[in-house]
Amino acid sequence: MKHLHRNIRIHAAVWIFFLSVSAWAADVVIIANKNVPENVLTQEVARNIFLGKKTLWDNGTKIIPVTLSDEKIHLAFLKMVVKKTPSAFSAYWNQILFTGKGIPPRIFENEKELVRYVTITRGAVGYVPVGTDISDVKVIKIIE
Amino acid sequence: MLKKFVPGFFISFWIAASISAQDGIEEIEIHGFLSQGYLKSSDNNYLVPSKQGSYEFNEAAVTFTSQVSAKLHVGAQLFSRDFGHEGNSAVVLDWAYGDYRWKDALGIRFGKIKTPYGFYNQGRDVDVLRTSVLLPQSVYDEDVRDFFLAFQGGSVYGDLIVPRIGSLDYELCYGTISVPDPNSGYWRWVFSDLAEFINRSMPIGTFSTIKDPSVTGRYLFGGALRWNTPLQGLRLGVSDYTGKINANTKLELVVPVNLAMINPVLQGVVLPTIMNMNIDINVDIKKYDAFSAEYSWNDLTLTGEYHSQDYDVNVSGIKVNYQGEGYYGQAVYRFAKWLELGMYYSEYYPVPGDKKGEHLERYNKADQPKYIAWQKDACFMARFDLTNHWILKLEGHRINGCSQVKPSNNPDGLKKNWGLFAVKTSYRF
Numbered sequence: 001m002k003h004l005h006r007n008i009r010i011h012a013a014v015w016i017f018f019l020s021v022s023a024w025a026a027d028v029v030i031i032a033n034k035n036v037p038e039n040v041l042t043q044e045v046a047r048n049i050f051l052g053k054k055t056l057w058d059n060g061t062k063i064i065p066v067t068l069s070d071e072k073i074h075l076a077f078l079k080m081v082v083k084k085t086p087s088a089f090s091a092y093w094n095q096i097l098f099t100g101k102g103i104p105p106r107i108f109e110n111e112k113e114l115v116r117y118v119t120i121t122r123g124a125v126g127y128v129p130v131g132t133d134i135s136d137v138k139v140i141k142i143i144e
Numbered sequence: 145m146l147k148k149f150v151p152g153f154f155i156s157f158w159i160a161a162s163i164s165a166q167d168g169i170e171e172i173e174i175h176g177f178l179s180q181g182y183l184k185s186s187d188n189n190y191l192v193p194s195k196q197g198s199y200e201f202n203e204a205a206v207t208f209t210s211q212v213s214a215k216l217h218v219g220a221q222l223f224s225r226d227f228g229h230e231g232n233s234a235v236v237l238d239w240a241y242g243d244y245r246w247k248d249a250l251g252i253r254f255g256k257i258k259t260p261y262g263f264y265n266q267g268r269d270v271d272v273l274r275t276s277v278l279l280p281q282s283v284y285d286e287d288v289r290d291f292f293l294a295f296q297g298g299s300v301y302g303d304l305i306v307p308r309i310g311s312l313d314y315e316l317c318y319g320t321i322s323v324p325d326p327n328s329g330y331w332r333w334v335f336s337d338l339a340e341f342i343n344r345s346m347p348i349g350t351f352s353t354i355k356d357p358s359v360t361g362r363y364l365f366g367g368a369l370r371w372n373t374p375l376q377g378l379r380l381g382v383s384d385y386t387g388k389i390n391a392n393t394k395l396e397l398v399v400p401v402n403l404a405m406i407n408p409v410l411q412g413v414v415l416p417t418i419m420n421m422n423i424d425i426n427v428d429i430k431k432y433d434a435f436s437a438e439y440s441w442n443d444l445t446l447t448g449e450y451h452s453q454d455y456d457v458n459v460s461g462i463k464v465n466y467q468g469e470g471y472y473g474q475a476v477y478r479f480a481k482w483l484e485l486g487m488y489y490s491e492y493y494p495v496p497g498d499k500k501g502e503h504l505e506r507y508n509k510a511d512q513p514k515y516i517a518w519q520k521d522a523c524f525m526a527r528f529d530l531t532n533h534w535i536l537k538l539e540g541h542r543i544n545g546c547s548q549v550k551p552s553n554n555p556d557g558l559k560k561n562w563g564l565f566a567v568k569t570s571y572r573f
Contacts, residue, residue: 044307
């Protein structure tokens with residue numbers, strides 16, 4: 001009986017974990033300008049894009065990552081793709097900026113402005129919450 | 145040098161940025177930061193006149209960057225600093241370079257470039273990047289900051305991304321060392337010690353003064369390798385440099401000459417006589433390395449770094465070898481968006497073979513205490529993020545030993561156990 005209770009607790013914990021992971025995954029969707037050739041990215045490659053380590057798409061276009069200022073959406077995106085806390089992500093890009101190694105991603109106040117920018121900017125890539133109108137951009141699928 | 149370089153650089157920068165703006169790639173980004181601190185020690189004067197408390201502890205910078213094309217970006221940072229005797233708020237070109245990234249795995253930088261050493265050297269003047277006010281001095285010694293802060297030359301760099309192995313960031317550097325002020329840091333200490341040594345060694349009444357010191361960095365060669373391991377949050381690094389620096393100074397000696405040596409009739413008549421000497425100092429850096437490790441798990445970050453150095457100092461033909469070793473461990477936890485707490489423990493030994501000072505105690509002739517053979521620093525720190533752009537930091541140090549404290553700044557003697565308090569506020573835009 002003790003054994004059964006312990007197993008139920010373990011299963012419940014595993015389910016809660018997976019539900020929370022899929023909740024992050026479901027919260028945001030990665031979008032890109034329609035000229036971007038890639039349709040699928042591994043989480044590692046997507047992470048390197050938003051850390052400025054991967055700078056060119058396969059067709060040679062400059063990758064221009066952008067982010068949202070909304071803390072909840074930004075946190076969900078960082079947990080899903082970058083695996084850094086918001087403060088660590090900010091410190092990382094400040095170090096890049098103040099040592100001349102690059103320019104941090106532009107931050108947009110709302111998803112509408114971000115989608116508009118991604119629509120008209122070659123090589124741009126960003127994220128928006130699920131449910132945003134993204135008919136003029138392409139969706140990039142993130143796989144493990 | 146700065147006067148000639150800055151206008152030329154900014155004209156080129158404006159032209160490049162104008163072209164890029166027409167291409168619609170990027171405009172000029174302007175950012176910067178300002179910080180003001182206060183240091184107070186219980187006993188020894190350390191880094192600044194800290195015994196009485198000192199506000200001579202501030203930085204300001206303005207950064208200009210632009211993505212000129214898909215593969216080329218340019219940038220520059222004007223920087224000013226006041227830190228005790230150093231900086232004195234003079235504006236200097238901190239870095240200014242062009243960066244051509246041919247591929248993710250291969251790029252080149254040319255200009256004045258920040259030296260990649262350890263995890264924090266390149267950003268050591270940017271207070272908002274870390275939790276502590278003072279970096280652990282065992283690895284980031286303020287005295288030799290000028291040697292390794294930046295160099296003028298070029299570097300080859302890249303990010304090698306290998307699936308399942310992680311990513312390897314490398315940068316290989318060659319250039320001349322930029323030493324902006326011979327009256328600061330290591331050189332101020334070398335020159336003042338030289339004058340003091342001569343005053344002690346010559347007949348009573350001799351007084352020497354340093355005139356027109358100059359320092360020329362001949363070259364710096366080395367690089368850094370950082371491995372972002374497949375274990376999420378773990379990164380490892382190694383960096384190592386060699387280099388050569390030449391320094392020169394005139395030494396004006398006022399020597400008391402007893403005129404009885406010339407004519408016995410003049411017995412007891414002493415005439416001060418001025419003599420000039422030219423002194424060359426060559427520093428041959430054979431090794432200046434750091435091994436670094438950092439592990440981040442959610443809001444916890446653990447960091448450890450080890451540093452060792454080996455260099456020869458040749459003063460007008462007499463060569464002396466110096467070594468040093470230091471390390472620290474640090475833990476930082478972010479409790480809330482506005483609060484981060486942490487601590488580090490750091491040890492530094494100027495003579496790694498004499499960590500307890502026994503050799504020093506046995507053989508030194510200047511009555512130096514044996515606790516100048518080590519410096520052990522326990523630091524507790526708090527960082528408050530008041531807004532997204534404005535921070536306030538507080539920290540307290542409990543220090544045992546004085547290996548990095550200058551006797552010349554403490555004429556009343558040194559204290560073995562002492563405390564240091566620091567507060568600093570910074571704004572970035």
